[in-house]
Amino acid sequence: MIFFHGYLGSAARAIENDALRRAVHDAGYMLVAPDGLAGTWAHVGSPSDRRDEPAFMDRVRADLLARWPVDTERLLVAGFSQGGSMVWDLACLRGDAYSAFVAIAGGFWEPLPEACPSGPVRLRHLHGWSDEVVPLEGRPIRQTFRQGDILAGFALWRRHDGCAMPPDDTFARGDLRCRAWTQCRRGGELQLCLHDGGHAFRVEWVAEAIAWMDPAHWPPRARRTMTIRRPPLPRVLRIPTSPP
Numbered sequence: 001m002i003f004f005h006g007y008l009g010s011a012a013r014a015i016e017n018d019a020l021r022r023a024v025h026d027a028g029y030m031l032v033a034p035d036g037l038a039g040t041w042a043h044v045g046s047p048s049d050r051r052d053e054p055a056f057m058d059r060v061r062a063d064l065l066a067r068w069p070v071d072t073e074r075l076l077v078a079g080f081s082q083g084g085s086m087v088w089d090l091a092c093l094r095g096d097a098y099s100a101f102v103a104i105a106g107g108f109w110e111p112l113p114e115a116c117p118s119g120p121v122r123l124r125h126l127h128g129w130s131d132e133v134v135p136l137e138g139r140p141i142r143q144t145f146r147q148g149d150i151l152a153g154f155a156l157w158r159r160h161d162g163c164a165m166p167p168d169d170t171f172a173r174g175d176l177r178c179r180a181w182t183q184c185r186r187g188g189e190l191q192l193c194l195h196d197g198g199h200a201f202r203v204e205w206v207a208e209a210i211a212w213m214d215p216a217h218w219p220p221r222a223r224r225t226m227t228i229r230r231p232p233l234p235r236v237l238r239i240p241t242s243p244p
Helices: 011-015 018-026 052-067 083-095 148-161 203-213
Strands: 002-004 032-036 078-080 100-104 122-128 139-141 146-148 169-173 178-181 189-193 236-239
Touching: 002 083, 011 032, 018 032, 032 052, 052 083, 078 083, 078 203, 083 100, 083 122, 100 203, 122 148, 122 203, 139 148, 148 189
Parallel strands: 002 032, 002 078, 032 236, 078 100, 100 122, 122 189
Antiparallel strands: 139 146, 169 178, 178 189
């Protein structure tokens, strides 16, 4: 599971989060933590333009697969806050290269894409109604940049995945209230989960999302043919800013 840290975070701090590391390991996954340059990410609309993030992640993915016998049908992507924005960008631009995505409190910045070049994606988004750092309706940053409207961005995902309207399932998980779209183009599935809190991250959300993201738990119609390999994997892998 690739995890994108939030603004002014780091790969080291993600790896040092015992609860996050334990949740990922208990699910049978290796935690991979890329580093944003100077604690930030140069996603679309970001104030930073220090790096071509999709190209960087292409190198990270290639380096990861070259080092370890990772099952390419089980490449999961998660992130918090600005790391959630990286999740949305990667799902849009490189969605076919990964199995599923979960974004917590972060989405597209403006300009929102008109369309995504990838195929349908499986994406779960979690957000707080009272989030003032990344409000659901978006907000200006330095009067020049703007975080995008989360619900407008999610409408784009519904169009991209070709999901039927309205959602075909609603459910609750603790304080999360979720809507799910499963009647989408083959390979696509969306979930939008909201809570009453603010700009929050909980490890249990990641643990539950891993179970949802893992192809072994997909409904039969969404499952692809795969070979399950279970070779020994390292416990953690920190990806430097410029992998070889």
